[in-house]
Amino acid sequence: LGVMKDGKIILERSYGWKDAGRTEPLEPDAVMRIASVTKPFTAACIRRMTAAGLISLDDRVFDLGQPGGGLLRVDPYPRLVDERFRDVTVRHLLEHTAGWDPEVAGDLTFRELGIAGAMGIASPPDRREMARWILGHPLQHSPGERRIYSNEGYFFLGLIIEKYTGRDYLEYLSSEVLEPAGIPRSEITFGRTLRSDQHEREPWYESRDLSESVLQPGVEVERAYGGWTLENHFSVGALIASPSALLRFMEAHYVIGLRIGLPREEGDSGGWTLSHTGGFAGTSSLARQRGDGIHYAVIFNKYAPAPGDYAVGVRTLLDRVIADHVRAWPE
Secondary structure, rough: OOEEEEEEEEEEOOOEEEEOOOOOOOOOOEEEHHHHHHHHHHHHHHHHHHHOOOOOOOOEEEEEEOOOOEEOOOOOOOOOOOHHHHHHHHHHHHOOOOOOOHHOOHHHHHHHHHHHHOOOOOOOOOOHHHHHHHHHOOOEEEEOOOOOOOHHHHHHHHHHHHHHHHHHHHHHHHHHOOOOOOOOHHEEEOOOHHHOOOOOOOOOOOOOOEOOOOOOOOEEEEEOOOOOOOOOHHHHOOEEEOHHHHHHHHHHHOOOOOOOOOOHHHHHHHHOOEEEEEOOOOOOEEEEEEEEOEEEEEEEOOOOOOOOHHHHHHHHHHHHHHHHOOOOOOO
């Protein structure tokens, strides 16, 4: 848990255990998987690229032979089945209006075993193969028609970042977003799929559900450690961070909505609030941004029984405590 007031971090504490045996306390400087709270960082990279003139929000994303082309040349597998992909823009990806609907079609970015099987390749597929397979499946809505949260758009934003900056995602994020916001590189980096590859400050992730490993098909593993690959979800949900990194980001950038990733406007204070949550097996996260200068970040190494339960519960509690019980803030 981390809390910031007027640009100053006034609380950073950890609770519980770093290890599954519950013998080693979790340190306050722990870095943990933040899942979809990665997306505001990806959005900030895109905003930086548009400001620098590398791309435009109105650029077509997919070069599928249409006049004017697009930013990414992708050969859909097994074939293009939806002509509407030609109309998808960077803005659509950024604002979750490209046309994917996980309630109808499921989340295509987590189908790595199915992708490998369909394409007759080893699992896990690489990002290029995932991109081809995703474009071989239809959209559920026309681009710009509806705003529906989905992971596919931010997967493709990551590919755009690396292609048009000519740099690794994390390298570009570090120099163009983290450094200007005063976020040390030590406080945010990529997570890894396997427990044996975790960061030394990272805890174990409680994940009792078993699933087939995408790294070793046919072998059952704890879902948090091989049910999908963090490496392929680099721009969607692969970052690990400390609460202080999230707080400093919230002081510098908006975390959700039509302004996601944009630099904070000077003097933009008031009673507004924004929240971005994240979650998958072993992880729940919340970045809460408030116009009164109070921000807080909460990360759990466990997924809530129902999506959003932890985030909503903690947000409700902390907002009430701040409103009803905090009389003075420490200097």
